[in-house]
Amino acid sequence: MTDAELEKRVTRLEDIEAIKQLKALYCDICDDNHNPDRIVKIFTEDGIWEGGDFGRAEGHDAIRKLFEGFANLISFSQHNVFNPRIEVNGNRATGIWYLLGPFTFRRDNGARWIAARYDDDYVKVGGVWLYKHLRATIRMVAPYEKGWAK
Numbered sequence: 001m002t003d004a005e006l007e008k009r010v011t012r013l014e015d016i017e018a019i020k021q022l023k024a025l026y027c028d029i030c031d032d033n034h035n036p037d038r039i040v041k042i043f044t045e046d047g048i049w050e051g052g053d054f055g056r057a058e059g060h061d062a063i064r065k066l067f068e069g070f071a072n073l074i075s076f077s078q079h080n081v082f083n084p085r086i087e088v089n090g091n092r093a094t095g096i097w098y099l100l101g102p103f104t105f106r107r108d109n110g111a112r113w114i115a116a117r118y119d120d121d122y123v124k125v126g127g128v129w130l131y132k133h134l135r136a137t138i139r140m141v142a143p144y145e146k147g148w149a150k
Contacts, residue, residue, distance in 0.1 A: 015088045019095055020084060031078060034068075040060040044123060045060060047063065047132055048132070049131075051116075074106065076104035077104075078103075081098065092132075093121075094121055095122065112142060115140040118134065118136055
């Protein structure tokens with residue numbers, strides 16, 4: 001293996017790890033009361049957050065407003081993500097992740113399980129990976145007490 005090939009492989013692995021850290025930061029922000037000030041820092045200026053019935057927002061101002069709404073809607077969340085599949089192509093990348101987490105909604109103090117699939121587009125700006133487009137496809141919302149089979 002040449003030095004150039006080795007360098008390319010190491011860069012790819014470093015990029016994948018940086019994207020994993022970005023997703024971990026996203027989960028931390030969501031579990032920090034959907035902190036609207038922190039969330040915009042990990043999206044590009046024209047970034048998009050899209051989540052079906054949970055809404056769609058494009059750009060920092062819209063994403064901040066959406067997350068303010070989440071903070072008013074959700075009193076507790078624990079974003080557990082797993083099974084990442086990350087493909088890097090230069091300064092662009094895509095990722096697929098799965099989410100399973102407990103949530104508590106303020107309106108009825110209702111405990112619910114939520115399962116989703118994330119399909120993410122990332123871009124490296126100034127050496128830092130950011131979200132370009134995050135898509136959350138909700139696969140299940142189930143009351144904690146009843147489960148998802150009923």
